[in-house]
Amino acid sequence: MGIELAVRPYQREFLTPLHTAHGLWRWREGLLVRLRNSLGRVGYGEVAPIPWFGRETVKDALAFCQAQGGEWRAETVPSTLPATQFGLECALAHLEIENSLVGMEPAIPSDGFANADLCGLLPAGNSALETARAQLAQGYRTLKWKMGVHPIADEIRWLWQLVKDCPRHTQLRLDANGGLNIGQAEQWLRACDDINASSAGAAIEYLEQPLPPVQVESMTALGRRYQTAIALDESVATLAQLEDCWNRGWRGVMVVKPAIAGSPQRLQTFCQTHHPRLVFSSAFETGIGRRAAIALARRCSPTPAPALGFGTLGYFADDWDTLTAADLWDRL
Ligand SMILES: [Mg+2]
Incomplete structure:
Protein backbone atom coordinates (compact mmCIF):
# COMPACT_ATOMS: atom_id res chain seq x y z
CA MET A 1 0.00 0.00 0.00
CA ALA A 107 10.30 15.38 15.45
CA ILE A 108 9.08 18.84 14.52
CA PRO A 109 11.16 21.22 16.62
CA SER A 110 9.57 23.96 18.66
CA ASP A 111 10.23 27.59 17.75
CA GLY A 112 13.00 27.90 20.29
CA PHE A 113 13.58 31.59 19.61
CA ALA A 114 13.92 34.56 21.90
CA ASN A 115 12.16 37.72 20.78
CA ALA A 116 15.61 39.25 20.19
CA ASP A 117 16.00 36.81 17.26
CA LEU A 118 12.66 37.76 15.74
CA CYS A 119 11.35 40.82 13.96
CA GLY A 120 8.27 42.34 15.58
CA LEU A 121 5.51 43.83 13.46
CA LEU A 122 4.31 47.40 13.83
CA PRO A 123 0.94 48.54 12.52
CA ALA A 124 0.68 51.27 9.89
CA GLY A 125 0.24 54.82 11.15
CA ASN A 126 1.36 56.52 14.35
CA SER A 127 -0.01 53.76 16.57
CA ALA A 128 3.31 52.10 15.65
CA LEU A 129 4.95 54.33 18.26
CA GLU A 130 2.98 52.80 21.11
CA THR A 131 3.27 49.24 19.79
CA ALA A 132 7.03 49.71 19.42
CA ARG A 133 7.37 50.62 23.09
CA ALA A 134 5.52 47.44 24.08
CA GLN A 135 7.58 45.26 21.73
CA LEU A 136 10.91 46.72 22.83
CA ALA A 137 9.87 45.97 26.41
CA GLN A 138 9.26 42.34 25.33
CA GLY A 139 12.82 42.07 24.07
CA TYR A 140 12.46 42.70 20.33
CA ARG A 141 15.44 44.47 18.75
CA THR A 142 14.21 44.48 15.18
CA LEU A 143 10.86 45.97 14.20
CA LYS A 144 9.09 46.20 10.90
CA TRP A 145 6.76 49.05 10.07
CA LYS A 146 4.20 49.08 7.28
CA MET A 147 4.42 52.47 5.61
CA GLY A 148 3.16 54.01 2.39
CA VAL A 149 -0.35 54.10 3.85
CA HIS A 150 -0.69 57.67 5.19
CA PRO A 151 0.57 61.00 3.74
CA ILE A 152 4.32 60.71 3.29
CA ALA A 153 5.20 63.84 5.29
CA ASP A 154 3.27 62.49 8.31
CA GLU A 155 4.87 59.06 8.03
CA ILE A 156 8.41 60.43 7.81
CA ARG A 157 7.73 62.59 10.85
CA TRP A 158 6.47 59.53 12.78
CA LEU A 159 9.50 57.56 11.63
CA TRP A 160 11.87 60.15 13.08
CA GLN A 161 9.94 59.97 16.36
CA LEU A 162 10.09 56.18 16.30
CA VAL A 163 13.83 56.26 15.64
CA LYS A 164 14.38 58.59 18.59
CA ASP A 165 12.19 56.46 20.88
CA CYS A 166 14.22 53.30 20.23
CA PRO A 167 17.46 52.28 21.93
CA ARG A 168 20.58 52.49 19.83
CA HIS A 169 20.91 48.85 18.79
CA THR A 170 17.39 48.72 17.33
CA GLN A 171 16.99 47.92 13.62
CA LEU A 172 13.95 49.11 11.69
CA ARG A 173 12.63 47.57 8.51
CA LEU A 174 10.26 49.70 6.48
CA ASP A 175 7.81 47.81 4.28
CA ALA A 176 6.09 49.64 1.44
CA ASN A 177 4.54 46.50 -0.12
CA GLY A 178 5.39 47.84 -3.57
CA GLY A 179 3.11 50.83 -3.09
CA LEU A 180 5.46 53.77 -3.86
CA ASN A 181 6.35 55.53 -7.09
CA ILE A 182 9.95 56.49 -7.84
CA GLY A 183 9.61 60.03 -6.48
CA GLN A 184 8.19 58.75 -3.19
CA ALA A 185 10.79 56.00 -2.95
CA GLU A 186 13.54 58.63 -3.33
CA GLN A 187 11.95 60.77 -0.64
CA TRP A 188 11.95 57.77 1.71
CA LEU A 189 15.52 56.77 0.86
CA ARG A 190 16.74 60.32 1.51
CA ALA A 191 14.99 60.27 4.88
CA CYS A 192 16.49 56.85 5.70
CA ASP A 193 19.98 58.00 4.71
CA ASP A 194 19.55 61.07 6.94
CA ILE A 195 18.45 58.88 9.84
CA ASN A 196 21.35 56.47 9.40
CA ALA A 197 23.82 59.36 9.19
CA SER A 198 22.42 60.90 12.37
CA SER A 199 23.16 59.82 15.89
CA ALA A 200 19.48 59.17 16.64
CA GLY A 201 18.48 55.86 18.30
CA ALA A 202 17.43 53.20 15.80
CA ALA A 203 18.95 52.51 12.40
CA ILE A 204 17.08 51.67 9.20
CA GLU A 205 18.08 48.13 8.22
CA TYR A 206 16.36 48.36 4.85
CA LEU A 207 13.45 49.70 2.84
CA GLU A 208 11.43 46.70 1.69
CA GLN A 209 9.85 46.53 -1.77
CA PRO A 210 9.42 50.26 -2.43
CA LEU A 211 8.23 49.78 -6.04
CA PRO A 212 5.80 47.33 -7.69
CA PRO A 213 7.12 43.77 -8.20
CA VAL A 214 8.08 44.11 -11.87
CA GLN A 215 10.26 47.19 -11.33
CA VAL A 216 13.37 45.35 -10.16
CA GLU A 217 15.67 47.30 -12.48
CA SER A 218 14.43 50.62 -11.08
CA MET A 219 15.02 49.35 -7.54
CA THR A 220 18.53 48.25 -8.52
CA ALA A 221 19.18 51.77 -9.85
CA LEU A 222 17.81 53.33 -6.65
CA GLY A 223 20.05 51.02 -4.63
CA ARG A 224 23.11 52.50 -6.32
CA ARG A 225 22.14 56.06 -5.50
CA TYR A 226 21.35 55.74 -1.80
CA GLN A 227 23.17 54.27 1.18
CA THR A 228 20.12 52.60 2.71
CA ALA A 229 19.66 49.01 1.59
CA ILE A 230 16.64 47.97 -0.44
CA ALA A 231 15.08 44.53 0.06
CA LEU A 232 12.89 42.71 -2.43
CA ASP A 233 9.80 40.87 -1.19
CA GLU A 234 6.84 40.79 -3.59
CA SER A 235 9.32 40.64 -6.51
CA VAL A 236 10.67 37.33 -5.18
CA ALA A 237 7.52 35.63 -3.92
CA THR A 238 8.47 32.31 -5.48
CA LEU A 239 11.78 30.54 -5.75
CA ALA A 240 11.58 30.82 -9.55
CA GLN A 241 11.30 34.63 -9.25
CA LEU A 242 14.09 34.69 -6.68
CA GLU A 243 16.38 32.72 -8.99
CA ASP A 244 15.44 35.01 -11.86
CA CYS A 245 16.32 38.17 -9.88
CA TRP A 246 19.58 36.54 -8.80
CA ASN A 247 20.43 35.64 -12.39
CA ARG A 248 19.72 39.22 -13.45
CA GLY A 249 22.29 40.44 -10.95
CA TRP A 250 20.36 41.38 -7.79
CA ARG A 251 22.69 40.85 -4.82
CA GLY A 252 20.77 42.79 -2.19
CA VAL A 253 18.49 41.46 0.53
CA MET A 254 15.61 39.21 -0.51
CA VAL A 255 12.72 38.37 1.78
CA VAL A 256 11.60 34.76 1.55
CA LYS A 257 8.33 33.38 2.81
CA PRO A 258 9.06 29.65 2.67
CA ALA A 259 5.37 28.74 2.80
CA ILE A 260 4.73 30.33 -0.60
CA ALA A 261 8.20 30.09 -2.18
CA GLY A 262 8.03 26.50 -3.44
CA SER A 263 10.16 23.43 -2.83
CA PRO A 264 12.11 23.65 0.46
CA GLN A 265 14.77 21.28 -0.86
CA ARG A 266 15.36 23.44 -3.94
CA LEU A 267 15.54 26.59 -1.79
CA GLN A 268 18.10 24.95 0.46
CA THR A 269 20.21 23.91 -2.53
CA PHE A 270 20.02 27.46 -3.93
CA CYS A 271 21.22 28.87 -0.59
CA GLN A 272 24.08 26.40 -0.31
CA THR A 273 25.19 27.21 -3.85
CA HIS A 274 24.89 31.01 -3.91
CA HIS A 275 24.72 32.24 -0.30
CA PRO A 276 22.15 34.96 -1.04
CA ARG A 277 21.25 37.56 1.59
CA LEU A 278 17.91 36.12 2.64
CA VAL A 279 15.59 37.28 5.38
CA PHE A 280 13.03 34.61 6.24
CA SER A 281 9.51 35.62 6.96
CA SER A 282 6.13 34.26 8.00
CA ALA A 283 3.10 34.02 5.73
CA PHE A 284 0.78 33.87 8.77
CA GLU A 285 0.76 30.08 8.69
CA THR A 286 -0.51 27.82 11.44
CA GLY A 287 2.07 26.17 13.71
CA ILE A 288 2.50 23.36 11.17
CA GLY A 289 3.73 25.60 8.38
CA ARG A 290 5.50 27.89 10.81
CA ARG A 291 7.66 25.16 12.37
CA ALA A 292 8.61 23.80 8.96
CA ALA A 293 9.43 27.31 7.66
CA ILE A 294 11.56 28.15 10.71
CA ALA A 295 13.41 24.84 10.46
CA LEU A 296 14.19 25.67 6.82
CA ALA A 297 15.29 29.20 7.78
CA ARG A 298 17.68 27.68 10.31
CA ARG A 299 19.22 25.48 7.65
CA CYS A 300 19.52 28.30 5.10
CA SER A 301 20.37 31.46 7.07
CA PRO A 302 23.84 32.93 7.13
CA THR A 303 25.61 33.38 10.48
CA PRO A 304 24.83 35.64 12.21
CA ALA A 305 21.28 35.41 10.89
CA PRO A 306 19.23 38.57 10.41
CA ALA A 307 16.15 38.70 12.65
CA LEU A 308 13.53 36.22 11.46
CA GLY A 309 10.26 37.74 10.30
CA PHE A 310 8.27 35.38 12.48
CA GLY A 311 7.11 37.76 15.21
CA THR A 312 3.60 36.83 14.16
CA LEU A 313 2.17 34.80 17.03
CA GLY A 314 -0.96 36.10 18.72
CA TYR A 315 -2.49 37.54 15.55
CA PHE A 316 -5.48 35.21 15.44
CA ALA A 317 -8.69 34.91 17.40
CA ASP A 318 -8.08 31.26 18.32
CA ASP A 319 -5.77 29.05 20.41
MG1 LIG B 1 6.99 42.71 2.76
Whole structure:
Protein backbone atom coordinates (compact mmCIF):
# COMPACT_ATOMS: atom_id res chain seq x y z
CA MET A 1 0.00 0.00 0.00
CA GLY A 2 1.18 3.51 -0.76
CA ILE A 3 1.02 6.65 1.31
CA GLU A 4 -2.43 7.97 2.15
CA LEU A 5 -2.99 11.68 1.51
CA ALA A 6 -5.69 13.53 3.41
CA VAL A 7 -6.46 17.23 3.20
CA ARG A 8 -8.47 19.55 5.45
CA PRO A 9 -9.22 23.20 4.61
CA TYR A 10 -9.09 25.78 7.39
CA GLN A 11 -10.18 29.35 7.97
CA ARG A 12 -8.99 31.44 10.88
CA GLU A 13 -9.90 34.96 11.74
CA PHE A 14 -7.36 37.67 12.48
CA LEU A 15 -7.88 39.20 15.91
CA THR A 16 -7.69 42.57 14.18
CA PRO A 17 -7.92 42.64 10.37
CA LEU A 18 -4.53 43.41 8.83
CA HIS A 19 -4.13 46.50 6.67
CA THR A 20 -2.34 45.49 3.50
CA ALA A 21 -1.70 47.38 0.28
CA HIS A 22 -4.57 45.25 -1.08
CA GLY A 23 -7.13 46.15 1.54
CA LEU A 24 -8.13 44.53 4.81
CA TRP A 25 -7.15 40.90 5.45
CA ARG A 26 -9.73 39.37 7.79
CA TRP A 27 -9.48 35.62 7.30
CA ARG A 28 -6.45 33.41 6.71
CA GLU A 29 -7.43 30.45 4.60
CA GLY A 30 -5.35 27.42 3.77
CA LEU A 31 -5.11 23.66 3.85
CA LEU A 32 -3.53 21.16 6.16
CA VAL A 33 -2.31 17.98 4.56
CA ARG A 34 -1.53 14.70 6.26
CA LEU A 35 0.43 11.80 4.82
CA ARG A 36 0.09 8.41 6.50
CA ASN A 37 2.09 5.33 5.63
CA SER A 38 1.17 1.68 6.01
CA LEU A 39 2.73 1.61 9.50
CA GLY A 40 0.33 4.34 10.61
CA ARG A 41 3.04 7.00 10.94
CA VAL A 42 1.98 10.47 9.87
CA GLY A 43 3.56 13.65 8.55
CA TYR A 44 1.81 17.02 8.42
CA GLY A 45 2.20 19.89 6.04
CA GLU A 46 0.47 23.18 5.32
CA VAL A 47 -0.54 24.80 2.05
CA ALA A 48 -1.10 28.51 2.65
CA PRO A 49 -0.93 30.67 -0.50
CA ILE A 50 -1.34 34.42 -0.11
CA PRO A 51 -3.85 35.61 -2.72
CA TRP A 52 -1.96 38.75 -3.81
CA PHE A 53 1.51 37.16 -3.80
CA GLY A 54 0.95 35.01 -6.84
CA ARG A 55 -1.66 33.22 -8.86
CA GLU A 56 -2.05 30.11 -6.72
CA THR A 57 -5.28 29.98 -4.74
CA VAL A 58 -6.47 27.68 -1.97
CA LYS A 59 -9.04 26.38 -4.44
CA ASP A 60 -6.29 25.41 -6.94
CA ALA A 61 -4.32 23.70 -4.20
CA LEU A 62 -7.36 21.80 -2.96
CA ALA A 63 -8.23 20.68 -6.49
CA PHE A 64 -4.69 19.36 -6.99
CA CYS A 65 -4.69 17.48 -3.68
CA GLN A 66 -8.14 16.01 -4.26
CA ALA A 67 -7.14 14.90 -7.75
CA GLN A 68 -4.58 12.59 -6.11
CA GLY A 69 -7.49 10.39 -5.08
CA GLY A 70 -6.49 10.08 -1.42
CA GLU A 71 -3.07 8.68 -2.18
CA TRP A 72 0.32 10.39 -2.42
CA ARG A 73 1.84 9.13 -5.63
CA ALA A 74 5.03 11.21 -5.40
CA GLU A 75 3.96 13.07 -8.49
CA THR A 76 5.75 16.29 -9.24
CA VAL A 77 3.73 19.25 -8.02
CA PRO A 78 3.49 21.81 -10.85
CA SER A 79 5.54 24.99 -10.45
CA THR A 80 2.30 27.00 -10.69
CA LEU A 81 1.48 25.68 -7.18
CA PRO A 82 4.50 26.72 -5.05
CA ALA A 83 2.59 26.71 -1.73
CA THR A 84 1.39 23.19 -2.52
CA GLN A 85 4.98 22.16 -3.27
CA PHE A 86 5.99 23.47 0.15
CA GLY A 87 3.14 21.79 2.02
CA LEU A 88 3.46 18.36 0.47
CA GLU A 89 7.27 18.29 0.56
CA CYS A 90 7.23 19.28 4.24
CA ALA A 91 4.65 16.59 5.01
CA LEU A 92 6.80 14.00 3.26
CA ALA A 93 9.94 15.13 5.10
CA HIS A 94 8.03 15.04 8.40
CA LEU A 95 6.75 11.55 7.65
CA GLU A 96 10.27 10.34 6.87
CA ILE A 97 11.56 11.73 10.16
CA GLU A 98 8.66 10.25 12.14
CA ASN A 99 9.30 6.93 10.49
CA SER A 100 12.92 6.94 11.55
CA LEU A 101 12.19 8.00 15.14
CA VAL A 102 9.73 5.40 16.31
CA GLY A 103 9.05 5.75 20.01
CA MET A 104 10.87 9.06 20.34
CA GLU A 105 9.63 12.58 20.92
CA PRO A 106 7.79 14.36 18.07
CA ALA A 107 10.30 15.38 15.45
CA ILE A 108 9.08 18.84 14.52
CA PRO A 109 11.16 21.22 16.62
CA SER A 110 9.57 23.96 18.66
CA ASP A 111 10.23 27.59 17.75
CA GLY A 112 13.00 27.90 20.29
CA PHE A 113 13.58 31.59 19.61
CA ALA A 114 13.92 34.56 21.90
CA ASN A 115 12.16 37.72 20.78
CA ALA A 116 15.61 39.25 20.19
CA ASP A 117 16.00 36.81 17.26
CA LEU A 118 12.66 37.76 15.74
CA CYS A 119 11.35 40.82 13.96
CA GLY A 120 8.27 42.34 15.58
CA LEU A 121 5.51 43.83 13.46
CA LEU A 122 4.31 47.40 13.83
CA PRO A 123 0.94 48.54 12.52
CA ALA A 124 0.68 51.27 9.89
CA GLY A 125 0.24 54.82 11.15
CA ASN A 126 1.36 56.52 14.35
CA SER A 127 -0.01 53.76 16.57
CA ALA A 128 3.31 52.10 15.65
CA LEU A 129 4.95 54.33 18.26
CA GLU A 130 2.98 52.80 21.11
CA THR A 131 3.27 49.24 19.79
CA ALA A 132 7.03 49.71 19.42
CA ARG A 133 7.37 50.62 23.09
CA ALA A 134 5.52 47.44 24.08
CA GLN A 135 7.58 45.26 21.73
CA LEU A 136 10.91 46.72 22.83
CA ALA A 137 9.87 45.97 26.41
CA GLN A 138 9.26 42.34 25.33
CA GLY A 139 12.82 42.07 24.07
CA TYR A 140 12.46 42.70 20.33
CA ARG A 141 15.44 44.47 18.75
CA THR A 142 14.21 44.48 15.18
CA LEU A 143 10.86 45.97 14.20
CA LYS A 144 9.09 46.20 10.90
CA TRP A 145 6.76 49.05 10.07
CA LYS A 146 4.20 49.08 7.28
CA MET A 147 4.42 52.47 5.61
CA GLY A 148 3.16 54.01 2.39
CA VAL A 149 -0.35 54.10 3.85
CA HIS A 150 -0.69 57.67 5.19
CA PRO A 151 0.57 61.00 3.74
CA ILE A 152 4.32 60.71 3.29
CA ALA A 153 5.20 63.84 5.29
CA ASP A 154 3.27 62.49 8.31
CA GLU A 155 4.87 59.06 8.03
CA ILE A 156 8.41 60.43 7.81
CA ARG A 157 7.73 62.59 10.85
CA TRP A 158 6.47 59.53 12.78
CA LEU A 159 9.50 57.56 11.63
CA TRP A 160 11.87 60.15 13.08
CA GLN A 161 9.94 59.97 16.36
CA LEU A 162 10.09 56.18 16.30
CA VAL A 163 13.83 56.26 15.64
CA LYS A 164 14.38 58.59 18.59
CA ASP A 165 12.19 56.46 20.88
CA CYS A 166 14.22 53.30 20.23
CA PRO A 167 17.46 52.28 21.93
CA ARG A 168 20.58 52.49 19.83
CA HIS A 169 20.91 48.85 18.79
CA THR A 170 17.39 48.72 17.33
CA GLN A 171 16.99 47.92 13.62
CA LEU A 172 13.95 49.11 11.69
CA ARG A 173 12.63 47.57 8.51
CA LEU A 174 10.26 49.70 6.48
CA ASP A 175 7.81 47.81 4.28
CA ALA A 176 6.09 49.64 1.44
CA ASN A 177 4.54 46.50 -0.12
CA GLY A 178 5.39 47.84 -3.57
CA GLY A 179 3.11 50.83 -3.09
CA LEU A 180 5.46 53.77 -3.86
CA ASN A 181 6.35 55.53 -7.09
CA ILE A 182 9.95 56.49 -7.84
CA GLY A 183 9.61 60.03 -6.48
CA GLN A 184 8.19 58.75 -3.19
CA ALA A 185 10.79 56.00 -2.95
CA GLU A 186 13.54 58.63 -3.33
CA GLN A 187 11.95 60.77 -0.64
CA TRP A 188 11.95 57.77 1.71
CA LEU A 189 15.52 56.77 0.86
CA ARG A 190 16.74 60.32 1.51
CA ALA A 191 14.99 60.27 4.88
CA CYS A 192 16.49 56.85 5.70
CA ASP A 193 19.98 58.00 4.71
CA ASP A 194 19.55 61.07 6.94
CA ILE A 195 18.45 58.88 9.84
CA ASN A 196 21.35 56.47 9.40
CA ALA A 197 23.82 59.36 9.19
CA SER A 198 22.42 60.90 12.37
CA SER A 199 23.16 59.82 15.89
CA ALA A 200 19.48 59.17 16.64
CA GLY A 201 18.48 55.86 18.30
CA ALA A 202 17.43 53.20 15.80
CA ALA A 203 18.95 52.51 12.40
CA ILE A 204 17.08 51.67 9.20
CA GLU A 205 18.08 48.13 8.22
CA TYR A 206 16.36 48.36 4.85
CA LEU A 207 13.45 49.70 2.84
CA GLU A 208 11.43 46.70 1.69
CA GLN A 209 9.85 46.53 -1.77
CA PRO A 210 9.42 50.26 -2.43
CA LEU A 211 8.23 49.78 -6.04
CA PRO A 212 5.80 47.33 -7.69
CA PRO A 213 7.12 43.77 -8.20
CA VAL A 214 8.08 44.11 -11.87
CA GLN A 215 10.26 47.19 -11.33
CA VAL A 216 13.37 45.35 -10.16
CA GLU A 217 15.67 47.30 -12.48
CA SER A 218 14.43 50.62 -11.08
CA MET A 219 15.02 49.35 -7.54
CA THR A 220 18.53 48.25 -8.52
CA ALA A 221 19.18 51.77 -9.85
CA LEU A 222 17.81 53.33 -6.65
CA GLY A 223 20.05 51.02 -4.63
CA ARG A 224 23.11 52.50 -6.32
CA ARG A 225 22.14 56.06 -5.50
CA TYR A 226 21.35 55.74 -1.80
CA GLN A 227 23.17 54.27 1.18
CA THR A 228 20.12 52.60 2.71
CA ALA A 229 19.66 49.01 1.59
CA ILE A 230 16.64 47.97 -0.44
CA ALA A 231 15.08 44.53 0.06
CA LEU A 232 12.89 42.71 -2.43
CA ASP A 233 9.80 40.87 -1.19
CA GLU A 234 6.84 40.79 -3.59
CA SER A 235 9.32 40.64 -6.51
CA VAL A 236 10.67 37.33 -5.18
CA ALA A 237 7.52 35.63 -3.92
CA THR A 238 8.47 32.31 -5.48
CA LEU A 239 11.78 30.54 -5.75
CA ALA A 240 11.58 30.82 -9.55
CA GLN A 241 11.30 34.63 -9.25
CA LEU A 242 14.09 34.69 -6.68
CA GLU A 243 16.38 32.72 -8.99
CA ASP A 244 15.44 35.01 -11.86
CA CYS A 245 16.32 38.17 -9.88
CA TRP A 246 19.58 36.54 -8.80
CA ASN A 247 20.43 35.64 -12.39
CA ARG A 248 19.72 39.22 -13.45
CA GLY A 249 22.29 40.44 -10.95
CA TRP A 250 20.36 41.38 -7.79
CA ARG A 251 22.69 40.85 -4.82
CA GLY A 252 20.77 42.79 -2.19
CA VAL A 253 18.49 41.46 0.53
CA MET A 254 15.61 39.21 -0.51
CA VAL A 255 12.72 38.37 1.78
CA VAL A 256 11.60 34.76 1.55
CA LYS A 257 8.33 33.38 2.81
CA PRO A 258 9.06 29.65 2.67
CA ALA A 259 5.37 28.74 2.80
CA ILE A 260 4.73 30.33 -0.60
CA ALA A 261 8.20 30.09 -2.18
CA GLY A 262 8.03 26.50 -3.44
CA SER A 263 10.16 23.43 -2.83
CA PRO A 264 12.11 23.65 0.46
CA GLN A 265 14.77 21.28 -0.86
CA ARG A 266 15.36 23.44 -3.94
CA LEU A 267 15.54 26.59 -1.79
CA GLN A 268 18.10 24.95 0.46
CA THR A 269 20.21 23.91 -2.53
CA PHE A 270 20.02 27.46 -3.93
CA CYS A 271 21.22 28.87 -0.59
CA GLN A 272 24.08 26.40 -0.31
CA THR A 273 25.19 27.21 -3.85
CA HIS A 274 24.89 31.01 -3.91
CA HIS A 275 24.72 32.24 -0.30
CA PRO A 276 22.15 34.96 -1.04
CA ARG A 277 21.25 37.56 1.59
CA LEU A 278 17.91 36.12 2.64
CA VAL A 279 15.59 37.28 5.38
CA PHE A 280 13.03 34.61 6.24
CA SER A 281 9.51 35.62 6.96
CA SER A 282 6.13 34.26 8.00
CA ALA A 283 3.10 34.02 5.73
CA PHE A 284 0.78 33.87 8.77
CA GLU A 285 0.76 30.08 8.69
CA THR A 286 -0.51 27.82 11.44
CA GLY A 287 2.07 26.17 13.71
CA ILE A 288 2.50 23.36 11.17
CA GLY A 289 3.73 25.60 8.38
CA ARG A 290 5.50 27.89 10.81
CA ARG A 291 7.66 25.16 12.37
CA ALA A 292 8.61 23.80 8.96
CA ALA A 293 9.43 27.31 7.66
CA ILE A 294 11.56 28.15 10.71
CA ALA A 295 13.41 24.84 10.46
CA LEU A 296 14.19 25.67 6.82
CA ALA A 297 15.29 29.20 7.78
CA ARG A 298 17.68 27.68 10.31
CA ARG A 299 19.22 25.48 7.65
CA CYS A 300 19.52 28.30 5.10
CA SER A 301 20.37 31.46 7.07
CA PRO A 302 23.84 32.93 7.13
CA THR A 303 25.61 33.38 10.48
CA PRO A 304 24.83 35.64 12.21
CA ALA A 305 21.28 35.41 10.89
CA PRO A 306 19.23 38.57 10.41
CA ALA A 307 16.15 38.70 12.65
CA LEU A 308 13.53 36.22 11.46
CA GLY A 309 10.26 37.74 10.30
CA PHE A 310 8.27 35.38 12.48
CA GLY A 311 7.11 37.76 15.21
CA THR A 312 3.60 36.83 14.16
CA LEU A 313 2.17 34.80 17.03
CA GLY A 314 -0.96 36.10 18.72
CA TYR A 315 -2.49 37.54 15.55
CA PHE A 316 -5.48 35.21 15.44
CA ALA A 317 -8.69 34.91 17.40
CA ASP A 318 -8.08 31.26 18.32
CA ASP A 319 -5.77 29.05 20.41
CA TRP A 320 -4.31 27.12 17.48
CA ASP A 321 -0.76 28.28 18.11
CA THR A 322 -0.77 26.29 21.36
CA LEU A 323 -1.79 23.01 19.68
CA THR A 324 0.30 20.15 18.38
CA ALA A 325 -0.02 19.25 14.71
CA ALA A 326 -2.19 16.23 15.54
CA ASP A 327 -4.48 18.24 17.83
CA LEU A 328 -4.89 20.98 15.25
CA TRP A 329 -5.69 18.40 12.58
CA ASP A 330 -8.36 16.90 14.84
CA ARG A 331 -9.93 20.34 15.32
CA LEU A 332 -10.72 20.73 11.64
MG1 LIG B 1 6.99 42.71 2.76
